[in-house]
């Protein structure tokens with residue numbers, strides 16, 4: 001059975017009519033940049049997250065970069081991020097001229113290890129960027145506590161976690177992105193909320209940060225031809241905003257479908273030797289952007305599943321401290337043992353809201369057959 005990693009066609013089929021209508025509406029109005037449509041999407045996304053302000057930008061990477069700039073981060077500053085994440089989290093820090101500092105991850109959630117953050121803080125540290133990896137919220141209450149103690153800002157990288165929630169110490173459930181000083185989202189097409197191209201969003205409750213990012217994303221403008229700061233062309237365009245408005249209405253439903261699929265996967269894969277299914281931390285709502293298992297025979301399993309027609313992806317095979325681009329930081333093998341082990345064992349199985357039960361069964365049966373095979377036990 002041929003099973004792709006993700007099937008965006010099935011997702012779009014569900015809303016094809018509404019997307020076509022939205023595109024026609026934008027073409028008819030002809031306001032392709034900084035439009036009323038974008039303002040409406042920003043308002044709707046802010047309401048969805050439970051924050052005061054949302055600013056549409058051109059990508060998740062740009063969202064992180066502008067968020068850092070809005071806090072005045074630059075040369076001489078240090079920014080702490082988890083060692084195990086997509087490279088964009090680190091690149092955004094580097095673009096500002098600041099030094100990126102990696103911290104090892106928690107063995108079970110794969111998110112930043114809160115017990116190792118304090119050791120990485122120096123007098124130059126300004127920001128912590130927790131990443132809600134795979135759609136599972138990082139331990140925000142503890143991270144905020146550390147940040148407050150050291151007078152640091154917190155930027156949430158929620159690129160993979162639209163709609164994920166955390167139960168805060170006061171009992172309220174909060175949306176990720178709305179908990180730190182700034183939240184950053186990506187609308188890369190395969191994300192839980194994906195555009196038909198690139199896109200991103202910055203959210204915040206802080207009006208000063210909001211105004212700064214509005215200007216940063218639009219050439220540093222204060223009026224049409226008046227520029228007070230070094231800004232960029234980093235706006236979310238109207239067409240994407242109109243399409244994302246349609247998809248935002250489906251996000252909670254699609255996240256619930258992902259959660260159900262994850263439950264079925266974990267149920268079918270329970271108690272299989274050397275297969276670790278995702279750990280769900282208490283007091284969080286995981287939105288399973290990625291459903292990743294772990295196995296010591298990962299590379300053989302990839303091949304066995306490929307033979308069966310099943311596409312898998314490794315998110316991510318190389319931890320950041322071992323990426324060539326960061327050689328100048330002088331990290332070495334062994335510096336972040338958990339991140340290194342997870343990177344060598346993790347495997348993402350097909351995951352999208354419209355994955356069928358018989359497909360999940362075929363995938364999990366194929367995994368079971370592999371673990372029982374002779375070559376596996378050798």
Ligand SMILES: Cc1ncc(COP(=O)(O)O)c(C=O)c1O
Nearest residue numbers: 059060061086088089159186188
């Ligand atoms: C954790 C994380 N941070 C940042 C990004 C960057 O987002 P984008 O691809 O929209 O620039 C991504 C996504 O690709 C991501 O997964």
